[in-house]
Amino acid sequence: MTTSQSPKPPSPRTRVRRLHEKAAYDAATIAAILDAMPLAHVGHLVGGAPVVTPTLQWRIGARVFWHGSAASRMMKAAAGAQVCLTVTCVDGMVLARSGLEHSVNYRSVMVFGEAEAVTGAEAKEAALKAMMEQLFPGRWAALRPMTAQELKATAILSLPLTEASAKIAAGPPTDPPEDVGWPVWAGELPMATAVLPPVAAPDLAPDLADPPPYLSAFRWGERR
Amino acid sequence: MTTSQSPKPPSPRTRVRRLHEKAAYDAATIAAILDAMPLAHVGHLVGGAPVVTPTLQWRIGARVFWHGSAASRMMKAAAGAQVCLTVTCVDGMVLARSGLEHSVNYRSVMVFGEAEAVTGAEAKEAALKAMMEQLFPGRWAALRPMTAQELKATAILSLPLTEASAKIAAGPPTDPPEDVGWPVWAGELPMATAVLPPVAAPDLAPDLADPPPYLSAFRWGERR
Numbered sequence: 001m002t003t004s005q006s007p008k009p010p011s012p013r014t015r016v017r018r019l020h021e022k023a024a025y026d027a028a029t030i031a032a033i034l035d036a037m038p039l040a041h042v043g044h045l046v047g048g049a050p051v052v053t054p055t056l057q058w059r060i061g062a063r064v065f066w067h068g069s070a071a072s073r074m075m076k077a078a079a080g081a082q083v084c085l086t087v088t089c090v091d092g093m094v095l096a097r098s099g100l101e102h103s104v105n106y107r108s109v110m111v112f113g114e115a116e117a118v119t120g121a122e123a124k125e126a127a128l129k130a131m132m133e134q135l136f137p138g139r140w141a142a143l144r145p146m147t148a149q150e151l152k153a154t155a156i157l158s159l160p161l162t163e164a165s166a167k168i169a170a171g172p173p174t175d176p177p178e179d180v181g182w183p184v185w186a187g188e189l190p191m192a193t194a195v196l197p198p199v200a201a202p203d204l205a206p207d208l209a210d211p212p213p214y215l216s217a218f219r220w221g222e223r224r
Numbered sequence: 225m226t227t228s229q230s231p232k233p234p235s236p237r238t239r240v241r242r243l244h245e246k247a248a249y250d251a252a253t254i255a256a257i258l259d260a261m262p263l264a265h266v267g268h269l270v271g272g273a274p275v276v277t278p279t280l281q282w283r284i285g286a287r288v289f290w291h292g293s294a295a296s297r298m299m300k301a302a303a304g305a306q307v308c309l310t311v312t313c314v315d316g317m318v319l320a321r322s323g324l325e326h327s328v329n330y331r332s333v334m335v336f337g338e339a340e341a342v343t344g345a346e347a348k349e350a351a352l353k354a355m356m357e358q359l360f361p362g363r364w365a366a367l368r369p370m371t372a373q374e375l376k377a378t379a380i381l382s383l384p385l386t387e388a389s390a391k392i393a394a395g396p397p398t399d400p401p402e403d404v405g406w407p408v409w410a411g412e413l414p415m416a417t418a419v420l421p422p423v424a425a426p427d428l429a430p431d432l433a434d435p436p437p438y439l440s441a442f443r444w445g446e447r448r
Contacts, residue, residue: 043274050267
């Protein structure tokens, strides 16, 4: 039994984990992960039970935003309520000599807080424009402008990044010394999202067929 | 104002959405999405507030499983509690003529239920073996066997797929007819996860350097 008089030294297991995975709380690390990965999973309560909804997030300064139909159950349930928004980029599988040491290399951010609704047509449009500009810079100005009705039908929520943390796991497997000699392949199987050639809409006018340059610049999950 | 005497016809917006996005509840569709994408986000309550944790899931028959350290706050909070496990594969960005019609092509599954702990060394080992076999068939038998201590330190949770649903969005943008002529590129920007060449662990013995065949067979998020 461990007592407070004889603190246990860090176990080999703890040491190993700490080499592979690290937490971060600085704004730059958190922003880089959020900016790299638009896909978020937002958790909120519906009738007292957790619901996790996939959605796209985008960042403006020290806040993160997401949107949906103003009629959606999720957007209604989340407004003004405590939520958790999580973003995860998977960078690879880590194959070790034991099952236990297998893991995933990833970058992840969790943001906690009370979701705040963006209100007013002007503020909503500015937020949506910022989303588009982050995904496809320059596209917003070329689109058919939003109508007042469309802005009304769109709900936008946001969270400050005050209660946010990142977790990053990277590198090769960290088997304890006694396992390293086990006769099995070990290493990392890296993964990355490939953005494939754009596919024009079937009803696209032939004179518009040239893909705009922001399509080839688009990235998803890439380390920044 | 709409009254119950004069039901509103489906709005163009509803029609458009229904072309692009569809819900599914059949076991085969749900299983195919779960099997294609190991990354899950599990939502559970900690102190009454939602927490969304990224983890790997795997399926055995009509149940979905995930695991973690027996000491983790998340695994302790989720056992026996109502959770929501969500899996999302992003297949592409959909660029329409208006901001509103922009969307994402994706396949997603949400599973609701009370998380049940897998107990007993034998059942735990069988579940972990099933996970490894799904990711890297044949690897389990080559690993340093799990110890009783490791099994004890590993918590495994599962959910039945009885309360599960899928949502699939695919295809080109579905702008209403009056927007189709707007002079902007429209179409889909498809994405897929590339599995890159394996990187051997720095301490891997040279005679083990040949990557096993299951590494080149590994897929992440691919349509099945």
